[in-house]
Amino acid sequence: MLMKRLEKECGRGFSYNSDIAVLENYYQHQYDLIKKGDTDLVTFELVMLGNALDFIDFVKRYLGIKLDAKEKSVEMYDEVMDALSRGIINRNLFDKTNNIAKKAGAYLGFLIIANIGGEWIDTNEGEAVIVDGREVYVCDFAANRLMSGSELNAADYYKKVRTLRKNEQPIDSVM
Helix, strand or coil: CHHHHHHHHHCCCCCCCCCHHHHHHHHHHHHHHHHCCCHHHCCHHHHHHHHHHHHHHHHHHHHCCCCCCCCCHHHHHHHHHHHHHHHHHHCCCHHHHHHHHHHHHHHHHHHHHHHCCCEEEEECCEEEEEECCEEECHHHHHHHHHHHHHHCCHHHHHHHHHHHHCCCCCCHHHC
């Protein structure tokens, strides 16, 4: 896992539960090392962390909402997605939807890993978080949520993902 490897290399470890400023510093440090030629540090997990941090920054700058790694942010995520969905549908911002959906999905995956557990995986079907052996396609959820308005609820989705950790039978929409 990237975090464990970097803990050895950098002499410090980070978790998804860290303060956002700590994660931003960590990401910047990794980016600086990559620019200096340490391309082994370019991992899917690092890319998704960067996307999640971009989403957090975007939401703070444009909507004035401060997101973090705490579970309470799942409900704020729904508010953000409502606002973005209205902007996409009402202003015909369809060309920007894919990028926003990837970043929004990365943030949802970030919340899942921080609070439920799991790890990133890049599959032929798209970006996913593995939770107890099951693939959760967070970027697909985010794209569907943006395009369908308020029909999908991130808090309900998150609760369904949590059932994977409890070994309950999940509802198919989690996948």
